[in-house]
Amino acid sequence: MRLSGTVEETFHQPDDVGFLDRLLRGEQQAYVDLVNRYQGAMRAVATAIVGRKHMDDVVQEAWLAIVRGLAGFQGRSSLKTWILTITANAAKCRYGQNRRDAVLDDLPASFGGAGEERFSTGGRWSGVPQPWHEDTPEALLREEQLRECLEQALRELSDAQSSVLLLRERQGLELEDIAQLLDISLTNTRVLLHRARLSVFAAVERYQSAGSM
Structure with missing residues (x-):
């Protein structure tokens, strides 16, 4: 090794x-x-x-x-x-x-569509979603529920999508570094991140509109 x-x-x-x-x-x-x-x-x-x-x-x-x-x-x-x-x-x-290669077989050739404008080609948010800044008990409860919603959405992603998302958002790695670590193409990395973000964003939007998953 x-x-x-x-x-x-x-x-x-x-x-x-x-x-x-x-x-x-x-x-x-x-x-x-x-x-x-x-x-x-x-x-x-x-x-x-x-x-x-x-x-x-x-x-x-x-x-x-x-x-x-x-x-x-x-x-x-x-x-x-x-x-x-x-x-x-x-x-x-x-x-x-x-080895479980992070392939694109389950993804469409074009990964555009609704929500694509939220992310730049470099994998960053075009506009960061507005966080809540309330400190009331009700607001804190909603934040905890939203956190649970996010964790559930992460669990529902494929291994490759959730890993790329966590490495980018929680660990701050650049897409080039993630691609090299996982031995996948940069294009593949971008697609996995994009699809993961869209799935998580959709879960948040469902929660905010209905108050649940």
């Missing part, structure tokens, strides 16, 4: 050096922070490549490789990039024969 990162990230954690020092000193809280910081992204990468069935095994194997390789981390990429590359390599090496 390769331990060196190959994906160039567009942003770096400013405390990578200090954080790495804490890890190398064996600070227990640093390892807790490491898991909290990157576990979600690792699970998303593993799920996109091998599916949910083997995701936990891949992440566990990746953590072992990460811990063993920390002393050899040379900082040529960010710590996050290095960790996600190890995770992707673990998935591809261990489950190469069972």
